[in-house]
Structures are given as structure tokens and as C-alpha cells.
Amino acid sequence: MDYSWIQISVAAVFLSVVITLVLSRGYGWLSPTFWRNAAVVSSMIMLFILMWLTFDTTEKIRPGAGRVPTWTVINHQIGLKWDGEKRRQVPVVGEQTGFFGKVYSPDEAFALINKGKMTLQGRNCMECHQILGNGAYYAPDLTRAWLDPWWEERIMPALGVASREEAMKTWLQHPDKYPQGRRRMPNLHFSDEEAVALVAFLKWMSAIDTNGFPPRFGVAQ
Amino acid sequence: MNAFALRQPKELFESQKLALWYFAVAVLLFGVQIIFGLLMAYQYIDPEFLYGKLSFMTNRTLHVNAMIVWLLVGLMGGVYWFLPLETGREVVGIKLAKFIWWVIVAGVGVVVLVYAFVQVGPGNAYTLWFINEGREYVEAPRWADFAIVAWVAIFLFNVIATTLAARRITGLLGVLIFDLVALGALYTAGMHYTVNVTMDQYLWWWVVHLWVEATWEVLVGVVMGWSLMYLLGTPRKLIETWLFLEVALVFGTGILGLGHHYFWIGTPEYWIGLGGFFSALEPLPLVAMVVHAVYDSGAHRLHTVNRPALFWAIAQAFGNFIGAGVWGFMQTLPQINMYSHGTQLAAAHGHFSFFGAYVGTVLTLVYIAVQNARKRVVVPLDSRLWPWAYGFLIFSIIGVVASFTISGFAQTMIERAELGSTWNAYITSYTHPWYTNTHWWRFWMGMLFLGAYVALVWDLLTIGRKPAAAVEAAHD
């Protein structure tokens, strides 16, 4: 994008005011006509800018375009690193490690994450958890769930499994049996396929560049 | 009685009779919303309560969906109520309007039963079409989405056709039509499935934000305009000038204010500046509405044909400003929102704003309708009970909001800022006494709210029945 937010804001306000004034020549600022013009002009200008920015945003949030990862990111190691210039964490994609002992092709990875997204919606996770910070506040934010240190520190030893993906899959299928606090997640009866797909979705989501939200994830301990 | 109120004939218009059904269903669903809110509030105290049977997500879905539906139904009821008075004729296409209404009532019944008993489904398209779409506020399965679009389309047809038949367009009608087109179109933005969660939320907010912070806010401007004309006899020119000013400010700030939801979902960085700037200006129109309401009621020294309706209208102006404007502004700057995002601070603001802006409006409309629904119309409408319902609803919602504000602040500081939002941070924050203390308080304030709701319903059923010393309406 060639314009900064300040330029866009100033242009939007300036154009709204000037066009309204030009269209309302001869009417006092207390007349209904003046404000009717203001209403129509400001709505149209803001709507136009929103449409324009939507095209720009849509391009920039395509998987693989930089901010949202490609589907095959699930085959790789993922982490967060502190970016001293931006003063926030950014996701980093590391070497290829496979996922559940397998390397997924782009099509397979897409199908799996898609299944995970549908399961996420079908089981209504968003009415307990936040996804990218939006949703309910009964359960933890899932944006960086894949990167949570507790999988290694507590869940893997408790379940006796050797990898993070195994730990997540098994825990998600039996959250009622391994509660970590007073609030328990109910058993939502995921099939094996659904559970693997959810883990893939969560792993993929953890590599989205969210401008640093949630702040300082996992830094304190 | 003022000129606008005198337009009401003795026999209700057909569309006003339909509006009474709208209001009855709205008030009923309000009760449903409260019940499920209380169940959730109790699950915060005892997480094992109904665990696995009626789990939190099910109660919450019913709580927020009942809210969206009853408030929308109430606002639409307000339009059906005032449209014949504004145009001086029966609404065109009233048969169709009645037909779709009963379809919608049946549809809502089915959706509620499916939410409550089927609850969730397998991860496939079938679930999204027939059980639950799993996106907060717009969980309605896809088939119901189409029913809703048909409903809004018929509603829009009623408004446009009636305006055309009356051969006279007023400023209020012009704004209403403009707004309803946008409102309907925006709903379709939420009817997509996409695997890209960033794109998904980008469009999801078009429904959620551009409904409540743009198109609903303008719809409220229209029905409150009519209400003030009815209640106080405010001159049309004044109402319409203010309405245009409000539209200019609401759309001028709210459309790009949408950016305050695009800070952290994966969208580009320019939204941080744009969203922060425009959303920080969003309270401006809300200040204008307070000025308007205070000026109008002051100018009439609170002389009105309907006291409960006028008091709800005043509460609406303040509630909208404080709940949406102040509680929203408090967390809208990106520097603050980075830490408060996704905490119960949002729920504090959500309760205050929906109550202030929309519950206040719908109850104003309901009291106006109730006044005219009886055999003999009592002027001014008044009772001993309504101030109690009014006072306790407002008091207890403030209690609920205060509890969410404190737990939200504790969450912001402990879970987000101090401990970095991990699973461990989450447990540390929700077991902190600052947080847990609010659970009880929220629950009992909620019980009080339920009591006040019962008083409200009782008052609606009885007010105006016994016109002891009341003056008869001019047209009686």
C-alpha cells in the first residue's frame, strides 16, 4: 500500500467536509439540507475507502502472502521471536519436522486444516474460547495454543506421549479426564480424524502474524 | 396530545397489530436471554453445574442469539408501529409481512430447540447448514440465514412500497430505507464459510460491528425520532436535522471505526492507526444524541403523554453514550486494546452498550404500543410499578457491568500483561480473588435483574388498565 493511515484519515475527513460544503452552498449549517448532504457524502466516502482497503487487505491476508501462513506450515517447526524494530513478537517458521510423523502435501494440508476449521465451528469453540482474541471468555485464547509451554511441561508427561501433536490430540479427546484447573473443558467427542484436523488448524493459526497479540506470549514464567 | 400522537386512529392499523406480536415475542425472548445468562453466571461459580449436559457454550449461544433476535424484532416492530402513522396509510404487503413473521417465529423455535438439544455437530458442511455455524452472535445455521434474508427483504419491501404508495418521502423514511438496504446487505457478508480464519473474522465483523455500531444505531435514530415526536411533540424539522447529523457522524466514524477489530486478527498494520483514529471518534454522535434528548425533554419540562416511555428514552440516550461511548472508548485505542482484547472488559462494554442503546429503545417502543393497545387510551400513561422495574433493571445491569469491568481488568493485568496469555496465565488469572469475587456479585445482580424483568412484564400487562384519575385520550 502506498499510503499511510494518516494520509487516508486526513483525506477521508477532508473530502467529506469539502464536498459537503460545496454541495451545500447557499444553505446555512443549521439547515436540514446541509446535514442531509453531510450524511450522504460521509457515508459514501467512508464506504468507498472501506471497499478499497478490503481489496488491499484481501490480497495481503491470502495464505502465503506474508501475514497468514501457507497450509504446509504444519510440516514445520513454529516459534515466536522478538522483533526489536517492531517491538513485538513475530512468528517464525523453522525447519521441516513433519506432522504426526508425516509430511503433508499442499492439498492434503489444506484438506486437513479445512476439516479442523469446520470442526471448530461445528463444536462451537468460540462460545467458550477466544480465537484471535474474539469469542467468549470462559476458556483460554487459542491463538497461540500450539505454542503453549504446558504441552511439553505437563500434558506430555501426564499422558506419556512423545510429541506435542500427540499430546494435543489425546488431551482434546479427553479433556474431562485431565483437567488442569477448576474449569473443565467438556468431552466434545472428536473422532481421530477431527482431533488431528483441529491440531493442524491450531498449529497453522499459531503462525499468523497478529501484530504481536497476545503480547509477550509465554515469555513470563 | 400533540399533532403526531393525534395521527393515531382509534382502531389500530393492521401493521400495528402485527407490531404487537413483534413486541410480545421480543419481551418473551428477553426472558429467555436472562435465564441463559444466569445459567452461565452460575457456571462461573460452579463449573460442574450442568457440565456436559448444558455446557457453557450452549448457554452462551442461546444468551447472545436470543438477544440479537429480540432486539432486532423489537426495532422492526417499532417500524411496523410507526410506518402507518408516518405515511398516513396501511402498510402495503401486510399479508406477506404476517406470513413471513409466522415463518420466522416457527424458524426461531426450531433453531432454539436445535441449539438446546442437538447443541453441536460433526465437523462438516451439514452441521453448518442445519445445526450451528459456530460463529459467535451469528450461529444461526445457513438455512436460517436465508430465512432471515427473506424476512428483511419483505420488511424492506413493506417500507418502500408503503412510502411509494403514500407518494411522500420524509427525511425519516429516506434514512430508514437507506439504512435497511445496508443492514440487509451486511447480513449476507456473514453467510460465507472460509477456512482462512483471518478472512473469516474480517467479514464476521462486517455483520457484528457494522450492525451494532452503524446500521442499528441509525435505525434507533429513526425510531427514537418518531418516539420523541410522539412523546413530546418535537417538531419534525428539528428531529430530521438531528437525524441527518447523527447519520453523518455515525457512518462517518463507524464505517472505518470497524478497524478497531482489525488490530490483531492478522490484517495489515495500517488498520491499527485507522481503526484507532476513527473508532475514537465514534462517541461523538452518541454525545449528540444525549444533547438532543436532554434538550427536548427539558424544553417540555418532562410533560409527556407516556411517562415510562419517556424515561426509557432518556435512559437510552445516556446508556448509549456511557455503555457504547465511554466503555467502548476505554478499550478502543490499540495501545490499550493490545492488553484488554479478548477479556471480560469487552463483556462489560457489551452488556452496557446493548442494554443502553437497544434495550432502552425497544422498551420505549413497547410502552408506546402498550398505551395504544388497550380499549381506552390513557393519557398520560403512568403506573406505580414501572419506576421500580425501570430503576432495578438499570441498577442491576450496572452491577453486572461493574463485575465484568473488574474481572476484565484483573484479566487484562494478570493474564495478558503480566503472564503472557498462556494456559497457566489463564488459570492464575481466573483463580485470583479479584476475579473470583465478581462471580457471586454478578450472579446476584443477575437475579435482581430477573426480578426487575418480572416486574416489567407485570407492568406491561397491567399498566393503563385502571385509569383511576387519568384523563381520557383526546380521541376516545
Ligand code: HEM
Ligand atoms: C451501541 C453500540 C455498541 C454496541 C452494542 C457494542 C457492542 C460490542 C460487543 C458486544 C463487543 C464484544 C464483541 C465480541 O464478542 O468479541 C464489542 C467490542 C468492542 N467495542 Fe463495542 N459496541 C458498541 C459501540 C462501541 C463504540 C462506540 C466503541 C468505541 C468507541 C466500541 C469499541 C469496542 C471495542 C474496542 C471492542 C473490542 C474489544 C476487544 O478487543 O475485545 N464499541 N462491542
Ligand code: HEM
Ligand atoms: C441476568 C442478567 C445477565 C447475566 C447474569 C449475564 C451474564 C453473561 C455472561 C456470564 C456472559 C458470558 C461472558 C463470558 O464469555 O465470559 C454474557 C455474555 C453476553 N451478554 Fe449477558 N448477562 C445478563 C444480561 C444481559 C443483557 C440484558 C444483555 C444485553 C441486552 C446481555 C448481553 C450480553 C452480550 C452482548 C454478551 C457477549 C459479550 C462479549 O462477547 O463480549 N446480557 N452474559
Ligand SMILES: [Fe+2]
Ligand atoms: Fe466495534
